[in-house]
Amino acid sequence: GAVVSQHPSWVICKSGTSVKIECRSLDFQATTMFWYRQFPKQSLMLMATSNEGSKATYEQGVEKDKFLINHASLTLSTLTVTSAHPEDSSFYICSARGAGSGYTFGSGTRLTVV
Amino acid sequence: DAKTTQPNSMESNEEEPVHLPCNHSTISGTDYIHWYRQLPSQGPEYVIHGLTSNVNNRMASLAIAEDRKSSTLILHRATLRDAAVYYCILITQKLVFGQGTRLTINP
Numbered sequence: 001g002a003v004v005s006q007h008p009s010w011v012i013c014k015s016g017t018s019v020k021i022e023c024r025s026l027d028f029q030a031t032t033m034f035w036y037r038q039f040p041k042q043s044l045m046l047m048a049t050s051n052e053g054s055k056a057t058y059e060q061g062v063e064k065d066k067f068l069i070n071h072a073s074l075t076l077s078t079l080t081v082t083s084a085h086p087e088d089s090s091f092y093i094c095s096a097r098g099a100g101s102g103y104t105f106g107s108g109t110r111l112t113v114v
Numbered sequence: 115d116a117k118t119t120q121p122n123s124m125e126s127n128e129e130e131p132v133h134l135p136c137n138h139s140t141i142s143g144t145d146y147i148h149w150y151r152q153l154p155s156q157g158p159e160y161v162i163h164g165l166t167s168n169v170n171n172r173m174a175s176l177a178i179a180e181d182r183k184s185s186t187l188i189l190h191r192a193t194l195r196d197a198a199v200y201y202c203i204l205i206t207q208k209l210v211f212g213q214g215t216r217l218t219i220n221p
Contacts, residue, residue, distance in 0.1 A: 004157075034209060049208055094157075103150075108156060108157045
């Protein structure tokens with residue numbers, strides 16, 4: 001079945017630094033990728049949708065300059081949290097969709113900003 | 115995106131069937147009904163999906179009401195590993211999650 005690999009699975013960074021999270025579709029081409037954020041005991045919140053080769057579409061209230069999304073190839077999308085602060089600490093999850101296939105999720109990245 | 119309504123939590127016993135309800139009264143004719151589940155500290159996992167007819171797979175069954183305004187995910191014999199948050203989602207172009215149902219399985 002379709003597999004999405006997300007790295008790193010966890011990261012701790014200092015306040016003010018930037019963190020990059022990678023999402024790769026291993027056995028299919030992902031025409032669309034989605035990035036979510038999830039706080040403890042809450043549901044997943046869609047942050048943005050990205051299509052290969054074009055700019056990401058951000059959901060209302062999500063700062064595009066803070067959460068940089070790059071979808072340069074059909075198998076890789078990256079989310080960079082710039083100038084991270086403690087309130088950005090969360091569980092970030094990517095999802096990929098290929099032509100004719102369903103949605104496959106990565107295993108998530110737990111970001112802790114100290 | 116059309117909304118779904120699910121109970122916040124449900125509890126069942128191991129090896130018994132579990133029926134997880136979902137209301138989606140504003141569903142449109144082209145909305146597929148998808149179910150995903152999420153185990154703690156993991157990404158969501160696909161369970162099943164359908165459009166109009168009932169569906170079965172190795173994980174579960176999906177019963178869709180005739181008017182499509184509600185559906186039920188059926189786990190035929192729950193195990194402890196089925197304890198998770200179950201999300202019922204209507205998909206058009208993007209996957210938007212509601213609050214889901216937290217399922218607890220008692221040994």
